[in-house]
Amino acid sequence: MLDGILAGLGTAVMPMNLMMVVVGCLVGTFIGMLPGLGPITAIALMIPLTYSLEPSSGLILMAGVYYGAIFGASSSSILINAPGCSATVVTAFDGNPLAKKGQAGKALAVAAYASFTGGTLGAIMLLIAAPALASVSLSFQSADYFALMVLGLSAVAAFSGKGQVLKAIMMTILGLMLATVGTDRSEGVERFTFGQLDLIDGFSFLLLAMATFALAETLMSVLKPENPNNSATEQKMMSELGSLKLTKEEVKSVAAPTLRSSFLGFFVGVLPGAGATIASFLAYGVERNLAKPEDKKQFGEGSLKGLAAPESANNAASTGSFVPLLTLGIPGSGTTAVLLGALIAYGIQPGPRMYIEHPDLFWSIIISMYFGNVILLILNLPLIPYLAKLLNIPRPYLIPMILLFSITGVYLVSFNSMDIMIMVAVCMAALGLRLLSFPMxxxxxxxxxxxxxxxNLRRALLIGDGELSFLWERPLTLTFISIAALVLFSPLLRPIWERSKARAEYEQAKRKAATKI
Amino acid sequence: MQISNQRIGGLIFLLFSLFYGYFSYDIALFPGAEYEPFTPRTLPQFLALSGVICSVILVITGGADFRASIKHLVWQPVAKLLAAMFAYGLLVNWLGFVLATIIFLVVSFRIMGETKHKKAAAIAVIFTLVFWALLTQILDIYLEPGQLWHWFNG
Structure with missing residues (x-):
């Protein structure tokens, strides 16, 4: 393991790779600051550029963009109350009131320090958890992998928010359906190609990611112009941030919530499907419940604890989400799914074998993520007022440029102009689905x-002679399948349970009233 | 039953699943494959069935309370931008990357409400040339000059 870490460190400190972290963090911060554009878009926009780079440099760049985008999204949450992504929605609860009080600098500093702590602790835990999980997962069989993927997909659907579960399941099914288009991998027969040569290799992952995120998110901001141009007050807030310094008391007050939330965030991030959004909401809720009554009143009014908790949690969760990706090859979130697409494009299959076959790459990503945190703290924080000025680029120029990056990003990989037209069609469908509130x-x-x-399903069925008993024969498979069923059906059954509970309460109240009479 | 966004979504997905399920029967199978536990049709047919079940549930349970207002959506520039991107796809091989990109940017700036044509054109040209230089000189990506260029240069 030490050899691997040293090899990874050697790769990560190469000047080119250090530059990639810096560039990634800066570009990510800028894209993340644009309201509506999240880390998925930021990474998707980077993929075409990384094809001309070494796999390690490309992945380091994307890891930097990921962190930068989350940091940028936090900044726009604090400064203009416009979260760049769902993971930073909670940041705005206390960050924006602080900015309105003229303490934007302090809020950004707390967010940066909390993110740094979350990222640092997350990286340390990743350092411990990833090799352990990788060695355990070497004993996984096809049935276990299949069950684990079912768990991952069920969790993503189940954690997608109230009223969204069914739609998220449907979107997962749609994704699986789209994955079947093209040539079948085992028997080589064509599926759903309708005789089109362009469809023989199936849909391009990059095309799909760009069309459904980069293009669709940009066009949604035109379709629903919430904040067409930053108001004069917001522009003033961005240029005059106030002091970035924190007093000793303030540091003391946020230390414990930051540490608690970092651990909580990491473990939530490791769970497939949970991710940074749930981690940040959970951390905020926990800290609010733990706060003294007088501190509790401050939550929502500009509490430093309320700002530090979600920020450390979302950064730690982002690091945690790399655990299933790097060790099992199974992404736990949309962002890590995009990273998996990029890894596969490089010919690298993440999973336990990656830890053995490409230890330098495995460790360089982990070490670069830590470097990314350092860069965000020492470079991006002081640069925020200048980066924020970039947000003042007039929308008539900014939007077409992002659209151009998206379409040329796909075109420059395939040099097939048909891809641009398919992309437009997919984007139209994605816009429709977004308007109907289907999660992407x-x-x-x-x-x-x-x-x-x-x-994995095919292999498991063939090994089991076509019997479905593979689902319960191995304890590990059975555990994954049971958790998946629990996770999937609990939100669907909740309304029924709530209704029966309400009915029981009503009956009880009625009975009480009858006895009184 | 009121028509709501959820029900519309459910109906569209139901049609899509039925269409997908119908065409799953067109997937070719090798002789004797019907006795195999898993064929190229297995997963698509399971997905089609799951899609139908989920969309029927959404159609039945989807209430009217979730209706998002579409009145305040700004459709026109979005439709025009989509058309501009489609046209870019059609023209890029003919005009070449530089010319097609400049035209796309000028048109898109205009769609987004820029009225100063000279400024828009200058920004489009400078941005495209910088982008082109980045791609060809730094990232070493070859860009086809386009059919038009070949015509003029024999």
Whole structure:
């Protein structure tokens, strides 16, 4: 392991790779600051550029963009109350009131320090957890992998929010359906190609990610112009941030919530499907419940604890989400699904073998993620006022440029102009689905896991002579399947349970009233 | 039963699943494959069935309370931008990357409400040339000059 870490460190400190971390963090911060554009878009926009780079440099760049995008999204949450992604929605609860009080600098500093702590602890835990899980997963069989993927997909659907579960399941199914288009991997027969040569290799992952995220998110901001141009007050807030310094008391007050939330965030991040959004909401809720009554009142009004908790949790969760990706080859979130797509494009299959076959790459990604945290703290924080000025680029120029990056990003990989037209069609469908409130991340996850899921299911069925008993014969498979069923059906059964509970309460109240009479 | 966004979504997905399920029977099978436990049709047919079940549930349970207002959506520039991107796809091989990109940017700036044509054209040209230089000189990506270029240069 030490050899691997040293090899990874050697790769990560190469000047080119250090530059990639810096560039990634800066570009990610800028894209993340644009309201509506999240880390998935930021990474998707980077993929075409990384094809001309070494796999390690490309992945380091994307890891930097990921962290930068989350940091940028936090900044826009604090400064203009416009979260760049769902993971930073909670940041705005206390960050924006602080900014409105003229303490934007302090809020950004707390967010940066909390993110740094979350990222640092997350990286340390990743250092311990990833090799352990990788060695355990070497004993996994096809049935276990299949069950684990079912668990991942179910969790993504189940954690997608109230009223969204069914739609998220449907989008996962859609993703799996799209993954079946093209040539079948085992028998070589064509499926759903309708005789079109362009469809023989199936849909391009990059095309799908760009069309459903980069293009669709940009066009959604035109379709629903919430904040067409930053108001004069917001512009003033961005240029005059106030002091970035924290007092000793303030540091003391946020230390414990930051540490608690970092651990909580990491473990939530490791769970397939949970991710940074749930981690940040959970951490905020926990800290609010743990706060003294006088501190509790501050939550929502500009509490430093309320800001530090979600920020450390979402960064630690982002690091945690790399555990299933790097050790099992199974992405737990939309963002890590995009990273998996990029890894596969490089010819690298993440999973336990990656830890053995490409230890330098495995460790360089982990070490670079830590470097990314350092860069964000020492470079991006002081640069925020300048990066924020970039947000003042007039929308008539900014939007077409992002659209151009998206379409040329796909075109420059395939040099097939047909891809641009397919992309426009997919984007139209994605816009429609977004307007009907269908979440997109489960679709992407279903698409990326579809091939692997089918391969493992086929293998498990063939080994089991066509019997479904493989689902319960191995304790590990049974555990994964049981958790998947529990996770999937609990939100669906909740309304029924709530209704029966309400009915029981009503009956009880009625009985009480009758006895009184 | 009121028509709501959820029900519309459910119906569209139901049609899509039926269409997908119908065409799953067109997937060719090798002789004797019907006795195999897993064929190229197995997963698509399971997915089609799951899709139908989920969309029927959404159609039945989807209430009217989730209706998002589509009145305030700004459709026109979005439709025009989509058309501009489609046209870019059609023209890029003919005009070449540089010319097609400049035209796309000028048109898109205009769609987004820029009225100063000279400024828009200048920005489009400078941005495209910088982008082109980045791709060809730094990232070493070859860009086809386009059919038009070949015509003029024999």
């Amino acid at each position: 991340a489960p679709m992407l996850l279903g698409f990326i896991l579809g091939g692997m899921l089918e391969d």
